[in-house]
Amino acid sequence: MITLDDVRAAALHLPRTQEHLIREYVKFKVGRIVYASVSPDETTMGFAFPREERESLIASDPEKFQLPRASDMRYNWVHLRMSAVTPEELAPYVVDAWLMAVPRSVGEAYLESLPGGA
Template structure:
């Protein structure tokens, strides 16, 4: 079953320090000023943080699902995905990993229940 924008919102907003913002007709999810997730204006695609060095391999592994960001976003750690191609567990993993790239290590450690020195 394909995921919905409501699923995206529910997962993203459940993460510590995450909040939603509307920027130029796009829903974006942030931690501080860092965007870790965004939705296309028609809400069919999701952009998310992903390490640049793994981007091409991810896209090559499932080219019908993942694709490159728009040219102006190529400088960022960013990938896009068709929401209709995702299952709920995969969506959650992508969102949490993208969020993890935006928060301090201590915040992520607390989220997963690890001891923080």
């Protein structure tokens, strides 16, 4: 099970990330683009994810992933149940979501700076 603190730890070290509280949701943004959001009750985390791959992700583990609310279906977005994810599983989802929000050059520079490179 992950908590808001786990999401913060995965997100706030990423370049250009800012944390905001918007309508009781804790949102992680790059500029105006939200790439991750934690519900007020900390049961659900929404994150950027390609629309065309959303159905296959949910089908791969429906206990973990779910569709976003109807008003968010037009966006590259999916939800996960925070109780079904371990802290070790979280980081790749957050980094991949962040990569969708930053300029390609920023993402590539970050990935190259990791031990072992991209």
